[in-house]
Amino acid sequence: MFEKMMNNVNTKCPLVHNITNYVTVNDVANVVLACGASPIMADDIAEVEEITSICNSLNINIGTLNSRTIGSMIAAGKKANELNHPTVLDPVGIGASALRTGTAFELLDNIKFSVIRGNCSEIKNVYGKTAATKGVDVNVNDKITEDNYKDFANLAKSLSAKTGAIIAISGAIDIIADSKKAYAIRNGNALMSKITGTGCMLSGLIGAYIGANPDNILDATATAVCVMGLAGEIAYDKIIQQNAGTSSYRTFIIDAISNMNYDILKGGAKIESI
Amino acid sequence: MFEKMMNNVNTKCPLVHNITNYVTVNDVANVVLACGASPIMADDIAEVEEITSICNSLNINIGTLNSRTIGSMIAAGKKANELNHPTVLDPVGIGASALRTGTAFELLDNIKFSVIRGNCSEIKNVYGKTAATKGVDVNVNDKITEDNYKDFANLAKSLSAKTGAIIAISGAIDIIADSKKAYAIRNGNALMSKITGTGCMLSGLIGAYIGANPDNILDATATAVCVMGLAGEIAYDKIIQQNAGTSSYRTFIIDAISNMNYDILKGGAKIESI
Amino acid sequence: MFEKMMNNVNTKCPLVHNITNYVTVNDVANVVLACGASPIMADDIAEVEEITSICNSLNINIGTLNSRTIGSMIAAGKKANELNHPTVLDPVGIGASALRTGTAFELLDNIKFSVIRGNCSEIKNVYGKTAATKGVDVNVNDKITEDNYKDFANLAKSLSAKTGAIIAISGAIDIIADSKKAYAIRNGNALMSKITGTGCMLSGLIGAYIGANPDNILDATATAVCVMGLAGEIAYDKIIQQNAGTSSYRTFIIDAISNMNYDILKGGAKIESI
Numbered sequence: 001m002f003e004k005m006m007n008n009v010n011t012k013c014p015l016v017h018n019i020t021n022y023v024t025v026n027d028v029a030n031v032v033l034a035c036g037a038s039p040i041m042a043d044d045i046a047e048v049e050e051i052t053s054i055c056n057s058l059n060i061n062i063g064t065l066n067s068r069t070i071g072s073m074i075a076a077g078k079k080a081n082e083l084n085h086p087t088v089l090d091p092v093g094i095g096a097s098a099l100r101t102g103t104a105f106e107l108l109d110n111i112k113f114s115v116i117r118g119n120c121s122e123i124k125n126v127y128g129k130t131a132a133t134k135g136v137d138v139n140v141n142d143k144i145t146e147d148n149y150k151d152f153a154n155l156a157k158s159l160s161a162k163t164g165a166i167i168a169i170s171g172a173i174d175i176i177a178d179s180k181k182a183y184a185i186r187n188g189n190a191l192m193s194k195i196t197g198t199g200c201m202l203s204g205l206i207g208a209y210i211g212a213n214p215d216n217i218l219d220a221t222a223t224a225v226c227v228m229g230l231a232g233e234i235a236y237d238k239i240i241q242q243n244a245g246t247s248s249y250r251t252f253i254i255d256a257i258s259n260m261n262y263d264i265l266k267g268g269a270k271i272e273s274i
Numbered sequence: 275m276f277e278k279m280m281n282n283v284n285t286k287c288p289l290v291h292n293i294t295n296y297v298t299v300n301d302v303a304n305v306v307l308a309c310g311a312s313p314i315m316a317d318d319i320a321e322v323e324e325i326t327s328i329c330n331s332l333n334i335n336i337g338t339l340n341s342r343t344i345g346s347m348i349a350a351g352k353k354a355n356e357l358n359h360p361t362v363l364d365p366v367g368i369g370a371s372a373l374r375t376g377t378a379f380e381l382l383d384n385i386k387f388s389v390i391r392g393n394c395s396e397i398k399n400v401y402g403k404t405a406a407t408k409g410v411d412v413n414v415n416d417k418i419t420e421d422n423y424k425d426f427a428n429l430a431k432s433l434s435a436k437t438g439a440i441i442a443i444s445g446a447i448d449i450i451a452d453s454k455k456a457y458a459i460r461n462g463n464a465l466m467s468k469i470t471g472t473g474c475m476l477s478g479l480i481g482a483y484i485g486a487n488p489d490n491i492l493d494a495t496a497t498a499v500c501v502m503g504l505a506g507e508i509a510y511d512k513i514i515q516q517n518a519g520t521s522s523y524r525t526f527i528i529d530a531i532s533n534m535n536y537d538i539l540k541g542g543a544k545i546e547s548i
Numbered sequence: 549m550f551e552k553m554m555n556n557v558n559t560k561c562p563l564v565h566n567i568t569n570y571v572t573v574n575d576v577a578n579v580v581l582a583c584g585a586s587p588i589m590a591d592d593i594a595e596v597e598e599i600t601s602i603c604n605s606l607n608i609n610i611g612t613l614n615s616r617t618i619g620s621m622i623a624a625g626k627k628a629n630e631l632n633h634p635t636v637l638d639p640v641g642i643g644a645s646a647l648r649t650g651t652a653f654e655l656l657d658n659i660k661f662s663v664i665r666g667n668c669s670e671i672k673n674v675y676g677k678t679a680a681t682k683g684v685d686v687n688v689n690d691k692i693t694e695d696n697y698k699d700f701a702n703l704a705k706s707l708s709a710k711t712g713a714i715i716a717i718s719g720a721i722d723i724i725a726d727s728k729k730a731y732a733i734r735n736g737n738a739l740m741s742k743i744t745g746t747g748c749m750l751s752g753l754i755g756a757y758i759g760a761n762p763d764n765i766l767d768a769t770a771t772a773v774c775v776m777g778l779a780g781e782i783a784y785d786k787i788i789q790q791n792a793g794t795s796s797y798r799t800f801i802i803d804a805i806s807n808m809n810y811d812i813l814k815g816g817a818k819i820e821s822i
Contacts (some may be wrong), residue, residue: 015409022296022570023577023589028299029470034520039470041297041369042407044340047371054370054409066592066616068340096602099593134565135602136598194806196577197585237663245803248581255519258468289683295569302572303744308794313744314641314683315571316612321645328644328683342614529793532742 002269003262005213005223010036013212014056018079019043019073021063024197027254028059028204034258035227037208043069049075057085057211059203060107063092064159070103077111080170086114086210090203093136094118095125099167107121108163114210114217116159117168117203120144120152127159128179137193153182153274157193166221168206170199175227176222183222186270187229189236195250202228205257226269231256233268239262276543278537279487279497284310286484288330290403291354292478293317293347295337295366301528302333302458309501310531317343323429331359331485333477334381335352336374337366337410338346344377351385358486360491363475364438368392369399369409382543386486388491390433391477393440394418394426401433411467418445427456427548440495442480444473448503450496457496460544461503463510469524476502476522498542505530507542550817553761553771558584560595562604564760566752567591567621569611569640570753572745575614575802576602576607576752582806585756589618599771605633605759607751608655611640611684612650618651625659629704634765636664636757638714638751641684642666643673656711662758662765664707665751668692668700673784675707685741692719701822714769717753719745722777730763731770734818735777737784743798750776753805774817781816 014037019030025041032039042051052058058080061075067109075083080087091104104126107113116126120142156167156177169175174185194200205224213220235252242248288311294302299315301444326332330540332354334347354361362383373506378400381387390400398448418426430441432452449458455522479498487494496519509526516522562585568576573589580587590599602604606628608621614799628635639652652674655661662673668690692700704715704725717723722733740746753772761768783800790796 010739014599023573025297026300026470026574030521030524033468033470038409038411040370041295042340042371043338044373047339047373048340050371051409064589065595067594068342068616079724093590096588097590097598099598100594105453106451135586135599137586170499194581196581197573213757217792221475243807245806247578247799247806250578251521251799252519254521258519258521299571300574300744304795304798307742307744312685314642314681315569316645317611318611318647320615321613321647324645324647325683341618415735525795525799528795532795533791534791535572 001219002223002265005220006211007054007263012212013037014209015040015054015209016059017042017052017055017076018059018206018207019069020059020061020075020200021065024200027197028200030254031257032204032208034254035205035208037211043072045072045075045079048072049079049128051078052085053083055085056253057207058087061090061092061146061200061203061209063200065103067098071125072126073107074110076157081112087111088203088206088210089113089123089130090200091118091126094122096135097146103127109244113165115166115168115221116163117170119170119199123159123167125203127155133143136186144169144175144186149173150165150274153177153184157182162253166217168221168225169192170202174225176218176225178218181218182274184272184274185222185225185229187226189232191236192232196244222271226265226271227257227260230268231260237271245246275493276497279483279494282486283482286486289314289328290331290333290478290481290485291316291329291350292333292415292481294333294335294355294474297337298474301471302541303476304528305475306478306479306482308528309421311485319346319349323353323440326350326353326359327357328375329359331481332361333481334520335364335474335477336377337338337474339374339377347381348384353380355386360488361385362389362391362477362480362484363387364474365392365396365400368396370409373422378547384446387439387441389440389480391480391494392435393444393473397433397441397443418443418447418449421447423447423449423458424548426531427451427458429467431456440491442495442499444476448499450492450499452492455492456467457548458546459496459499459503463499464507464525465510466506467490468520496545500533500539500545501531504539504542505534536542549767550771552811553757553768554810555757556760561585561761562756563588563602564605564607564752564755564759565600565603565624566607566755567617568607568609568748569626570650571611572748575749579749579805580752580756582753582802583753583756591620593620593623596620600624600627600633601631603633605755606635607755609638609640609748609751610651611748613648613651620816621655621678622658623719629660634663634762635659636751636754636758637661638748639666639670639674642670644683649673650676660766661713663714663769664711665718665754667718667747669815671707671715671717675703675778692717692721692723697721697732698822700727701732702711703712704733705730714765714768715783716769716773718750722773724766726766729766732822733773733777734776735768735781739782739784739797740780743795770819774819775805775808776814778816779808
């Protein structure tokens with residue numbers, strides 16, 4: 001599936017509308033460009049419907065939620081739905097405050113998302129299971145392991161059935177699922193949690209992949225997750241060689257995304273159908 | 275002209291007031307510092323007039339326009355005009371939404387800009403010619419080539435006559451013009467469009483150069499464009515040597531700006547008077 | 549003292565609530581992660597009290613102050629005080645506008661800060677001595693030198709007695725003081741002023757260190773200042789070796805923070821009790 005998904009990003013060069021947080025917005029834009037797509041960031045209520053209309057997909061991220069942009073998110077999402085543009089929700093920190101939890105559910109009530117991506121605590125909170133969070137980080141009790149990953153795949157399938165969205169859970173093992181089928185992806189490196197925004201970057205990457213592959217959201221999402229994880233491995237090798245640290249790691253991850261091609265991805269992806 | 279322009283930046287260390295977007299703001303600040311000037315970012319209506327008063331120039335960028343800051347842009351611009359501080363407008367994405375187009379013209383109606391810098395689609399839209407845009411990217415029909423660059427120079431001269439501003443069109447060949455004279459600059463590298471913010475960074479750099487050279491805005495702008503383009507070439511050589519990617523490219527561009535001096539610039543600038 | 553301070557950051561992994569500017573927010577988040585803590589950025593009035601309640605410390609930075617977030621800063625600060633969470637204030641650009649000066653004093657009136665960190669001009673302005681500023685940069689007349697650093701230590705002690713906060717003055721020699729005791733720290737490199745946000749990053753780092761060491765704010769702050777300064781030295785050696793520039797310098801500073809350990813810090817810290 002990878003070849004088709006990647007070719008579509010490269011040939012269509014989709015335009016991705018991002019309403020995202022101000023912490024990692026630059027990295028999100030650079031990742032979208034690195035994979036062969038184009039980003040546009042716009043969050044004012046006076047222009048979001050117009051902007052989303054000229055785009056191929058919409059990425060909504062609540063990482064630094066504020067009252068000014070909640071209405072913009074809803075307006076953009078409704079317009080994207082109307083135009084059948086694929087949409088991704090990154091419910092950053094849902095569970096950490098009533099504002100984030102309430103807004104995430106308001107978005108889910110008003111917008112049909114194609115993909116919902118988060119860490120395990122966030123996805124549990126989307127499900128309505130109260131999961132303890134540690135701010136925007138996953139709770140230690142929500143780690144995905146070889147022992148429990150099939151349970152998380154079932155949780156993801158069930159949440160997909162409930163929401164109609166592809167569910168992408170990021171963790172030591174990533175789970176991507178629709179209501180019937182799931183993938184477990186074993187790419188990535190633990191150091192990715194030591195830089196801010198790898199989750200946000202992945203959601204931007206998913207926005208690019210689903211914008212170019214609207215007819216196969218599950219495989220587009222799984223491909224984006226493999227690209228991100230493999231980039232994390234390639235970058236890790238590089239910082240070990242260079243005795244570098246976490247900021248170089250950030251740089252090398254985006255570098256690896258920009259240099260990714262089908263052969264590299266095919267050789268490095270570790271994906272299991274379950 | 276380069277030597278005088280650069281010396282003035284280094285000796286005066288101008289303070290540049292930036293009202294810019296939150297996507298590339300960090301890169302803009304670092305580029306302004308890298309070239310020898312100092313940035314200050316301030317966009318609240320309660321302080322923009324005071325802040326612009328202590329600065330040497332003003333850089334307005336509408337990349338993530340929102341209703342809160344439009345009034346701030348106008349107030350700062352009027353104050354800068356009153357104090358005869360040079361001003362630059364970067365009309366990011368003009369044409370992509372009514373808000374951006376309307377605001378750009380509102381800014382042009384209220385503020386006398388010293389420089390207007392954008393890609394070719396953006397500059398055509400400033401001219402009032404309706405140009406299709408692809409979000410914040412240039413439209414494929416608006417590429418500047420060896421065959422058409424003199425036409426674009428004429429367009430820039432004509433728009434300069436209309437607005438009173440130096441016009442800087444960024445493209446494969448950059449065009450810088452006042453109403454009578456134009457420069458074509460053949461520095462830069464196509465990969466610059468694969469990282470976010472090279473345009474914004476250039477506008478910040480122009481802010482620094484015109485802040486230090488208020489008596490020669492045309493040459494100050496052309497020098498800044500050469501610095502940016504040559505930095506793009508030096509950085510490109512470095513990523514090829516290191517087999518690196520687009521995020522390293524961003525880093526190396528700013529590195530090259532910080533290491534730029536008159537000898538490097540004189541040796542590498544490719545500028546033609548037309 | 550370093551060993552205990554660092555161990556507490558690594559074992560407690562404190563969560564740091566940051567209400568900060570949009571210029572350097574990404575660097576602040578990455579520095580907090582690099583030192584072993586976790587950041588959360590949240591500035592909406594509807595969630596700041598809840599967010600600060602789940603955190604270990606609060607970092608308030610007025611670098612791109614706007615009317616929307618001043619109330620959020622005060623609400624978060626009062627809640628942090630109520631919960632005895634350590635708090636740090638970075639009064640960026642106090643003195644550059646009435647808004648910044650007025651807000652800084654409003655914050656100081658409403659919130660008991662554990663640490664106030666700024667450059668020398670900013671700290672003088674906090675003291676109520678009118679110091680000329682150059683935007684967000686230190687005024688040339690406020691440089692800390694071998695000839696005057698003991699005077700600045702006395703100023704810091706006196707301001708600490710007045711405010712109850714540990715005072716951290718950043719300069720060629722850094723001064724950290726409570727009302728009775730001061731440290732002079734001679735780490736760092738002049739190039740740190742050529743990238744944006746080294747002050748903001750340090751305030752984030754202090755947030756992490758005081759969050760993990762609430763019972764010894766003075767030593768926690770001094771340790772963070774040594775870590776930042778030494779990282780600036782290690783990174784400087786690296787850019788000289790590689791013939792790199794200011795953007796690589798930024799990367800290498802964060803790398804050095806992520807690779808810092810007790811042995812490196814003990815070997816490199818230059819701290820004097822005065």
